[in-house]
Amino acid sequence: MSLPINFHRTFIPERRLLNNLLQYAGNGLSGSYHDIADATGIPMGKSNGKVPAIIDYARGMGLIQYDLKSKNGIRHPVLTNFGRIVLLEDALLSQPVTQWIAHLSLCHPSHGAAAWYETFVRGRDILGASFTVTKLEDYLKNIFGPGRNRIGPLIRTYHDDVALGKIDPLKKLEKQVISGKAPIAKNYARVYAAYILQIIEDEFPGQIQVTAYDLNSVSGMFDAASWVQSDTDTILNLIEETNSVRIDRQMRPWIIHKLQPSSEVWSQIYK
Incomplete structure (x- = not known):
């Protein structure tokens, strides 16, 4: 929940x-x-x-x-x-x-935070890449009902260095809010692989393969990262190089094959 x-x-x-x-x-x-x-x-x-x-x-x-x-x-x-x-x-x-992994996890529909999921995952297409603080507040009020400051500390979380201020899934410029992408880089491949393997183990117990579409549907990962299809393809190509998964590209959506348990890959994410 x-x-x-x-x-x-x-x-x-x-x-x-x-x-x-x-x-x-x-x-x-x-x-x-x-x-x-x-x-x-x-x-x-x-x-x-x-x-x-x-x-x-x-x-x-x-x-x-x-x-x-x-x-x-x-x-x-x-x-x-x-x-x-x-x-x-x-x-x-x-x-x-x-x-970034803490952020992606907060956006998870079942074990994350409802406001984060509604803002970064379900609200991605509704709010767009740039929106006003007022639009976000009204959007959340429409979902959760009237209340004072439905946004709460969501935006401040990414603007204060005592919190998650090193990343920028949201950038606030005066009254405007701009969404930012999670990094698409080789040095992030192992940590993304660990998170994907964790999702497979948690949401598809006993399975060793899952489509990229189904993985995103249950976790909101790609939406929370603000990736488009080409970004996701690049990330899947990079994580395959870690030898923790194999990607079947014969048809869309691509299929992710689990090769290692998530526990092994988590232990290597800072290497």
Whole structure:
């Protein structure tokens, strides 16, 4: 289930606080929101604070998941394979490659954030490549109903370096917003391959092949990246060179054949 429109409680995903949470999860700890706040230094008042938002951001970014022990107000965050390698190699999420995967994951229709999915995936053709802040606000109100500031921290997330300011899926120029593409480059091939393999394992369990169309349909990956068909073709060609997948190009849509488990490829994304 995707994160609701107001999961963020108006807070942006501060990388420093995400790092504190990843360390907490990496140590195998569990506790209430206040226990987590005490152990991590993430601010938490009596009834409100940043802990729930930071936990939800980390879940939406694919960095952690909840263990079955998480019940009765006790949260037991567990690192995903992505979260584990981030904690080891880019603990402050300062590298663009980390931030782009966090962004793509936030746009996932089932485990990402609803506002992100509606803006970057479903809204891609509706909003266009350039739109006003007012148009985005009205678009989200039409989906989620009236409310104050439906955009919330979505735009600020990519304009503040304490969050995901190293990447630019959205650029704000005065009142205008312009969408930006995820990098189409060889040094991103392995991390895209890991993410694609993760999607196949999560959404098509037991399958070793899936069409590029079906993969995008269940994940929104190519839309969230703002890629056109030629961009996607280039990316698939590049990830095939990692030897983690094989691409069947005999007919459209191309078929992606899984050659390695995602866990093996996640461990190599910073090499």
